[in-house]
Amino acid sequence: MNMNRNMNKKSRKQAVEELSLMLLYLTRFQENNEYCKYLEPSWKGYDFDTLNVLEQKELLYQPKKSKCVYLSEEGKEYARKLLAEYHLADKDLMEKYEFRSIRQEEAEQAVLIEQICFPPNEACSEKCMKERIAKAPELFLVAVDKTNGKLAGFLNGLATDEYSFRDDFFTDADLHKQDGQNIMLLGLDVLPEYRKQGLARELVFQYLRRERENDRGMLVLTCLQNKVKMYKKMGFVDRGIADSTWGGEEWHEMTYRIEFI
Ligand SMILES: CC(C)(COP(=O)(O)OP(=O)(O)OC[C@H]1O[C@@H](n2cnc3c(N)ncnc32)[C@H](O)[C@@H]1OP(=O)(O)O)[C@@H](O)C(=O)NCCC(=O)NCCS
Structure with missing residues (x-):
């Protein structure tokens, strides 16, 4: 997603509303009060018209x-959603999960998660x-549940100077070129019990931020038709049917131009 381009499209009023909402969310706190200990107020010091809207x-x-005000x-x-759109880390997710490269001793967990998340x-x-983890651990971003130290999900890929996806990337970790210009993404996995709280989106945005620091040009992935909308919402562009026959299915190739963000 090109943040500057999207931000420019917003009216001043909309930008103030969105920024206020994000600030209210990020600055909310736990009230130490026996009557409302489950509520999380935020101080009301924002433009009153905006709060009313x-x-x-x-x-x-x-x-x-x-x-105080209370977010619904x-x-x-x-x-x-706005925090992800503005490329800001989600406080709740950062508190619950550690985001980092995979460790070799976590390979068995990753194998199991892959088997749970995808059909054979x-x-x-x-x-x-295991070859992928041995060869390119720095391109294997994991979300670790801080309560038990286990992997909740991950996003992994290999670096290359190629621009288009081919199935060999799935099976041949030797194609990894450490200083490659682009990343071929090979799997986004979130365990069922951790889904629907924005973890996949956060993994993608954390990955983007990291690879932008590494001066990469583009992320490339393939996905089934039913995931195209999800990746579009994360800022990827659908390039149509991919040159892939993985699993005997039809795949879309999607790309994200990192150099534009
Ligand atoms: C797909 C998957 C990674 C999503 O993980 P998640 O942590 O639940 O996703 P998020 O909560 O970050 O959701 C991000 C967005 O994607 C959408 N989305 C999530 N799961 C989806 C699914 N199965 N199909 C279509 N869209 C989905 C969400 O609606 C959300 O959009 P919203 O913010 O507008 O509501 C997870 O369900 C999974 O591991 N599935 C099995 C493996 C898989 O299909 N991986 C992707 C293959 S290319």
């Missing part, structure tokens, strides 16, 4: 005579997964 949209509510569940959900015809084999 956000309340009309049911993204927050403002109790009378209080110095819709408000928190929307704030999380699509999943990476144990041998290929």
